[in-house]
Amino acid sequence: MANASHEKSSAGTSVIADASAVAPATGVNLPGVRNVSDSIWTRWGFTDQRIYVAASVIGFLTLWEVASRLGWIRPLFFSSPTAVFDAAVREVTGADFWYDLRISLFEFSVGFSLAIVASIPLGLMFGWFRRLGHFFDPWLRFFYATPRITYIPLLVLWFGLGLESKMALVFAGPFITILVGTLEGVRTVPTTYLDVARSFGAGQFHFFKSVLLPTTVPFILAAMRLAVGIGIVAIVLGEMYASQAGIGHMLMTAANNLQADRVLFAVLLFTLLGVGLSKILLAIENRVAEWKPQG
Amino acid sequence: MPPVLMADAVGMEYVHPRTGRSVVAIEDFSVEVEPQQFVTIVGPSGCGKSTFLKIANGLLRPTAGSVTIHGEDVQSGRRSRGTVFQDASLLPWYTVLRNAAYGLECQGVRRQEAEERARPVLELVGLTGFEDAHPHELSGGMRQRVNVARALTIDPEILLMDEPFASLDAQTREFMQSELLGIWSKSSKTVLFVTHQIDEAVYLSDRVLVMSARPGRLIADITVDIPRPRDLRIKREPKFVELVAQVWDLLHGPASGSLETTGAGHGG
Numbered sequence: 233m234a235n236a237s238h239e240k241s242s243a244g245t246s247v248i249a250d251a252s253a254v255a256p257a258t259g260v261n262l263p264g265v266r267n268v269s270d271s272i273w274t275r276w277g278f279t280d281q282r283i284y285v286a287a288s289v290i291g292f293l294t295l296w297e298v299a300s301r302l303g304w305i306r307p308l309f310f311s312s313p314t315a316v317f318d319a320a321v322r323e324v325t326g327a328d329f330w331y332d333l334r335i336s337l338f339e340f341s342v343g344f345s346l347a348i349v350a351s352i353p354l355g356l357m358f359g360w361f362r363r364l365g366h367f368f369d370p371w372l373r374f375f376y377a378t379p380r381i382t383y384i385p386l387l388v389l390w391f392g393l394g395l396e397s398k399m400a401l402v403f404a405g406p407f408i409t410i411l412v413g414t415l416e417g418v419r420t421v422p423t424t425y426l427d428v429a430r431s432f433g434a435g436q437f438h439f440f441k442s443v444l445l446p447t448t449v450p451f452i453l454a455a456m457r458l459a460v461g462i463g464i465v466a467i468v469l470g471e472m473y474a475s476q477a478g479i480g481h482m483l484m485t486a487a488n489n490l491q492a493d494r495v496l497f498a499v500l501l502f503t504l505l506g507v508g509l510s511k512i513l514l515a516i517e518n519r520v521a522e523w524k525p526q527g
Numbered sequence: 528m529p530p531v532l533m534a535d536a537v538g539m540e541y542v543h544p545r546t547g548r549s550v551v552a553i554e555d556f557s558v559e560v561e562p563q564q565f566v567t568i569v570g571p572s573g574c575g576k577s578t579f580l581k582i583a584n585g586l587l588r589p590t591a592g593s594v595t596i597h598g599e600d601v602q603s604g605r606r607s608r609g610t611v612f613q614d615a616s617l618l619p620w621y622t623v624l625r626n627a628a629y630g631l632e633c634q635g636v637r638r639q640e641a642e643e644r645a646r647p648v649l650e651l652v653g654l655t656g657f658e659d660a661h662p663h664e665l666s667g668g669m670r671q672r673v674n675v676a677r678a679l680t681i682d683p684e685i686l687l688m689d690e691p692f693a694s695l696d697a698q699t700r701e702f703m704q705s706e707l708l709g710i711w712s713k714s715s716k717t718v719l720f721v722t723h724q725i726d727e728a729v730y731l732s733d734r735v736l737v738m739s740a741r742p743g744r745l746i747a748d749i750t751v752d753i754p755r756p757r758d759l760r761i762k763r764e765p766k767f768v769e770l771v772a773q774v775w776d777l778l779h780g781p782a783s784g785s786l787e788t789t790g791a792g793h794g795g
Contacts, residue, residue: 424615424616425618427616428610428618430586431585432633433606434632434633435633442618446620523619523661524619
């Protein structure tokens, strides 16, 4: 948890790019060291990293397409990039897809929002009031350790096949994850800051605002980023296991009908949702941690 | 003039919750600090000098005796003292200005007004131009200037300083000592300073209170009659060296055997 909160986006220059950038600056023409800054690539604004990323993605997609067309792999099982694209176009122009998407997003946002709203105050309380924290500790450990997938049958039993069971499932994992993250954050508050605030006569509220929140928020955000992944897994599993609608339902139906292209389109959607939400949270994390030493 | 701070037979005893064994950290510690005096408590690690400062700050309740500032018990709330903590007590997410204003903000002063009042104090401690920097961008010495500014901004009756230069390198430390004297003479505050460095205590103070190892007792109250302003060069003068030697003998003299046995724990 602590590591995650200090994680920085590592985009930017790679080690290789740094090393080669140093060579021209020394003013010495070392034998065997290409003067990278003059190469056609850098003049066009490419950095090494971008080239490799692009080459990897384009290369893989091309290979997949070619393999599929030449019959090296069975299109029925493995599909192909163009087939997935066609499936995507067919889906987004149809009516069912938007209904399924709405259902999935609705389940996810309700479950996840409830998890945030419920877990943060509880985490703050359990972290701050030690005895309360100790009291609930066994249950937190228990639910943190339980594989969430095992709740599904029970949740369906309690909430039925409708949206509620999926909401409950999306709630469960993120709730416990964010709660534990918040609690850990509160427990890292250095006692020195407590002494400082007390010494100057700070009230509870001011201490909360000036010390507790700034220490804890990075932990909360890191836990939320973790929870996004957990919540998405929950929605997929829930909809695949028992549902009447949703992207997970569509995925399962497609798989039963041997429509690999539709399955892959659904996979792509969930991935994009996860990546997108993580990016947003990471941006907020960096924004919040602006005061931190750079590099 | 009545003393600013008065400690009356302060005692601090810790009882281990399970074993029931008790450790006496401070015993029968009485002292009076006169207005605008610079008083230093010096003693070995674990002698309870930091514990005493926490008591004087109202952060700890003594098990015997009491500490009053201008006749008011420090336990009873009003914040009449400004504390300079050891390193790493600045809030890293606040700028220098906000940190300097923090004490006032804690007391309920609005942020804007608190920051306006902190500006001249930052100027006094020589930090003009660094208002918008964050603590991690400053050197250790500069961070402690912010720490001093934070305590001064609330305009306290007394400054309590808990080994504020302990984490600085020797050179910065000496420089900060002379800077502190300059700031002190301009602000004309009463200071109670805690350190384990004898030469620091003698250089800064009007009075050096020498504390024994656990249980912490006052074993000497030495008046430093070296005229002010004091240049760092006085540290080489016979009078200074003699005083340092006197304190050293008190700490390491006949009772030195007990020094080795003081463990870590409260105070120090």
